[in-house]
Amino acid sequence: xxxxxxxxxxxxxxxxxxxxxxxxxxxxxxxxxxxxxxxxxxxxxxxxxxxxxxxxxxxxxxxxxxxxxxxxxxxxxxxxxxxxxxxxxxxxxxxxxxxxxxxxxxxxxxxxxxxxxxxxxxxxxxxxxxxxxxxxxxxxxxxxxxxxxxxxxxxxxxxxxxxxxxxxxxxxxxxxxxxxxxxxxxxxxxxxxxxxxxxxxxxxxxxxxxxxxxxxxxxxxxxxxxxxxxxxxxxxxxxxxxxxxxxxxxxxxxxxxxxxxxxxxxxxxxxxxxxxxxxxxxxxxxxxxxxxxxxxxxxxxxxxxxxxxxxxxxxxxxxxxxxxxxxxxxxxxxxxxxxxxxxxxxxxxxxxxxxxxxxxxxxx
Amino acid sequence: xxxxxxxxxxxxxxxxxxxxxxxxxxxxxxxxxxxxxxxxxxxxxxxxxxxxxxxxxxxxxxxxxxxxxxxxxxxxxxxxxxxxxxxxxxxxxxxxxxxxxxxxxxxxxxxxxxxxxxxxxxxxxxxxxxxxxxxxxxxxxxxxxxxxxxxxxxxxxxxxxxxxxxxxxxxxxxxxxxxxxxxxxxxxxxxxxxxxxxxxxxxxxxxxxxxxxxxxxxxxxxxxxxxxxxxxxxxxxxxxxxxxxxxxxxxxxxxxxxxxxxxxxxxxxxxxxxxxxxxxxxxxxxxxxxxxxxxxxxxxxxxxxxxxxxxxxxxxxxxxxxxxxxxxxxxxxxxxxxxxxxxxxxxxxxxxxxxxxxxxxxxx
Numbered sequence: 001x002x003x004x005x006x007x008x009x010x011x012x013x014x015x016x017x018x019x020x021x022x023x024x025x026x027x028x029x030x031x032x033x034x035x036x037x038x039x040x041x042x043x044x045x046x047x048x049x050x051x052x053x054x055x056x057x058x059x060x061x062x063x064x065x066x067x068x069x070x071x072x073x074x075x076x077x078x079x080x081x082x083x084x085x086x087x088x089x090x091x092x093x094x095x096x097x098x099x100x101x102x103x104x105x106x107x108x109x110x111x112x113x114x115x116x117x118x119x120x121x122x123x124x125x126x127x128x129x130x131x132x133x134x135x136x137x138x139x140x141x142x143x144x145x146x147x148x149x150x151x152x153x154x155x156x157x158x159x160x161x162x163x164x165x166x167x168x169x170x171x172x173x174x175x176x177x178x179x180x181x182x183x184x185x186x187x188x189x190x191x192x193x194x195x196x197x198x199x200x201x202x203x204x205x206x207x208x209x210x211x212x213x214x215x216x217x218x219x220x221x222x223x224x225x226x227x228x229x230x231x232x233x234x235x236x237x238x239x240x241x242x243x244x245x246x247x248x249x250x251x252x253x254x255x256x257x258x259x260x261x262x263x264x265x266x267x268x269x270x271x272x273x274x275x276x277x278x279x280x281x282x283x284x285x286x287x288x289x290x291x292x293x294x295x296x297x298x299x300x301x302x303x304x305x306x307x308x309x310x311x312x313x314x315x316x317x318x319x320x321x322x323x324x325x326x327x328x329x330x331x332x333x334x335x336x337x338x339x340x341x342x343x344x345x346x347x348x349x350x351x352x353x354x355x356x357x358x359x360x361x362x363x364x
Numbered sequence: 365x366x367x368x369x370x371x372x373x374x375x376x377x378x379x380x381x382x383x384x385x386x387x388x389x390x391x392x393x394x395x396x397x398x399x400x401x402x403x404x405x406x407x408x409x410x411x412x413x414x415x416x417x418x419x420x421x422x423x424x425x426x427x428x429x430x431x432x433x434x435x436x437x438x439x440x441x442x443x444x445x446x447x448x449x450x451x452x453x454x455x456x457x458x459x460x461x462x463x464x465x466x467x468x469x470x471x472x473x474x475x476x477x478x479x480x481x482x483x484x485x486x487x488x489x490x491x492x493x494x495x496x497x498x499x500x501x502x503x504x505x506x507x508x509x510x511x512x513x514x515x516x517x518x519x520x521x522x523x524x525x526x527x528x529x530x531x532x533x534x535x536x537x538x539x540x541x542x543x544x545x546x547x548x549x550x551x552x553x554x555x556x557x558x559x560x561x562x563x564x565x566x567x568x569x570x571x572x573x574x575x576x577x578x579x580x581x582x583x584x585x586x587x588x589x590x591x592x593x594x595x596x597x598x599x600x601x602x603x604x605x606x607x608x609x610x611x612x613x614x615x616x617x618x619x620x621x622x623x624x625x626x627x628x629x630x631x632x633x634x635x636x637x638x639x640x641x642x643x644x645x646x647x648x649x650x651x652x653x654x655x656x657x658x659x660x661x662x663x664x665x666x667x668x669x670x671x672x673x674x675x676x677x678x679x680x681x682x683x684x685x686x687x688x689x690x691x692x693x694x695x696x697x698x699x700x701x702x703x704x705x706x707x708x709x710x711x712x713x714x715x716x717x718x719x720x721x722x723x724x725x726x727x728x
Contacts, residue, residue, distance in 0.1 A: 001467075003467060018429045018430075021433070040425050041425050057414050058408055059596055060413070060417070061409050062402075062596050063402050063404065069382060069385075090620065093617055102368060103367060105368055229424070232426050232428055233622050247367045250374040250375070250376050253455075253486075255598060257598075258597050
């Protein structure tokens with residue numbers, strides 16, 4: 001059977017066995033496995049969210065409210081926006097998918113940072129678009145502008161704070177950059193970790209409503225998977241001008257969010273105190289990583305997120321070290337696939353981090 | 365801003381206010397609203413599923429197991445298949461989306477029944493493909509074959525039992541039909557309601573493993589949204605040859621099923637007794653609809669599902685009648701949008717159905 005030829009350039013994503021199973025093959029008990037690889041909130045989600053979801057378990061049989069009224073009301077209140085500026089996706093991933101299918105095709109170019117969130121490239125390949133990357137590891141907006149002028153991309157992805165490096169763009173510079181972009185290029189500002197950056201440093205804080213007020217061609221992405229502690233529930237969102245939201249809505253499948261996920265996300269927004277406490281703890285614990293890197297004489301990228309990126313020395317190999325950690329039941333992310341001799345470690349609970357320092361100090 | 369031109373042919377799906385809110389505007393209390401419009405399992409899902417999900421609520425913070433090991437093990441056991449024959453979607457809807465993007469584009473034709481599941485057309489429009497429909501209301505496989513020869517479609521959709529009419533194709537005839545289809549046309553056999561048909565009539569029962577053994581170019585679709593009572597959890601699946609599954613997998617976004625949904629679907633397969641009891645009750649209650657239609661002298665299409673389609677007489681108007689029911693808090697589906705003067709009613713619990721008969725007998 002013949003398939004669309006653009007599929008030829010997509011590698012099948014072969015989901016392996018869950019990494020917990022792999023670790024168990026080393027004879028490690030599930031209770032001794034520590035996963036600091038997916039930037040989940042180590043404190044889980046708000047107890048209020050847990051009780052609210054428990055209450056509606058009998059509703060699993062009922063299709064979700066496809067107007068998402070409760071969640072949209074909560075989000076528009078948080079951001080001082082209107083429903084027409086909002087689209088909800090199964091993770092912000094799905095909003096990226098809508099964006100790509102709405103704006104790009106096999107004749108388009110997509111501009112992104114050298115090292116950035118992997119899904120931009122994956123969805124670009126789904127539509128057969130060409131990927132253009134900067135050379136610099138941190139977002140260099142001058143380099144972005146040069147490439148923009150040279151290639152006329154359909155979409156520019158700016159990930160701030162950036163995954164998997166943790167650095168963030170100054171808000172002023174971001175706004176200046178967008179000013180210079182033609183209205184027919186869509187600028188995506190991916191703020192998946194923005195709650196952390198906004199807490200740490202006002203100068204990195206991006207207000208979606210300000211973006212929408214100023215620019216017709218920008219979409220802001222947010223998620224419940226990180227600070228809100230709902231990585232398993234698949235809820236993200238896009239905030240943009242009415243015109244763009246309308247087009248993306250054409251590509252949204254009905255019932256794209258589960259009944260329990262809608263409730264979880266709505267109630268999560270009612271307990272900002274929980275989220276703020278988690279973020280405060282995150283940065284307290286992050287200091288320990290900075291001290292650890294200092295002691296070990298390795299570089300750490302200043303992080304505005306809930307993870308740290310440890311850049312290893314020439315004598316160390318990130319793949320070997322992450323495999324050695326794996327054999328001890330400690331799961332972190334090797335960044336060699338991004339062309340970096342570095343590991344990315346989610347800032348976990350106090351105990352999880354202590355365990356990391358204990359194991360890593362033997363290996364580094 | 366310019367968007368892909370295929371979007372011009374897609375109407376924005378404007379999700380209105382939840383229908384429960386509309387009904388409440390008529391002064392009806394939520395407890396008095398009966399919804400027989402979405403073919404949900406009126407008995408909910410298995411109590412075992414409910415307890416299993418309740419137990420893992422703290423896991424909402426954790427990304428789902430993207431290998432879906434537990435669910436795939438359960439499904440391959442049920443169907444005597446291998447993992448390589450299986451893909452899981454956010455509802456079988458999402459598998460339809462993968463199929464469309466893998467196999468069709470703006471040069472393709474998609475063949476389907478005159479009246480059938482609305483998502484086939486919606487996803488066909490996403491890729492700009494042309495839709496070819498039969499004239500006959502029930503699946504007429506001779507007519508399908510004629511149109512297949514005349515138009516050379518990339519994909520043929522067969523929905524059995526069919527939604528929204530409830531009739532089903534004889535398995536023998538279906539197998540004979542597929543035999544005659546060239547290997548480069550993908551035949552989709554959508555069995556969303558197959559559990560009901562298989563219970564009622566062996567001659568309508570389709571075994572996915574038999575399809576996969578015999579044909580390289582067929583994909584079977586199943587769902588947890590109907591008989592398994594998990595409409596709110598968004599889990600469906602496709603069963604096909606390794607070759608086709610591999611291509612569809614290229615388009616699957618990681619983490620497309622929530623952590624709680626994976627658990628719910630896996631455990632649902634362990635309680636087939638619950639499902640069988642629900643199906644038995646469904647057909648007991650369906651008899652009352654047949655009697656009701658007989659008394660009212662209106663036609664009812666013989667149904668192999670958990671809904672009935674009542675074809676009204678010339679003096680009756682399906683839109684007026686469903687609106688009148690709505691004002692009384694009874695939500696059913698008006699099929700005028702499908703070109704039928706008919707209403708589709710989910711077979712509910714005994715009490716729900718009694719309420720329908722009471723209200724409808726005043727209006728018909």
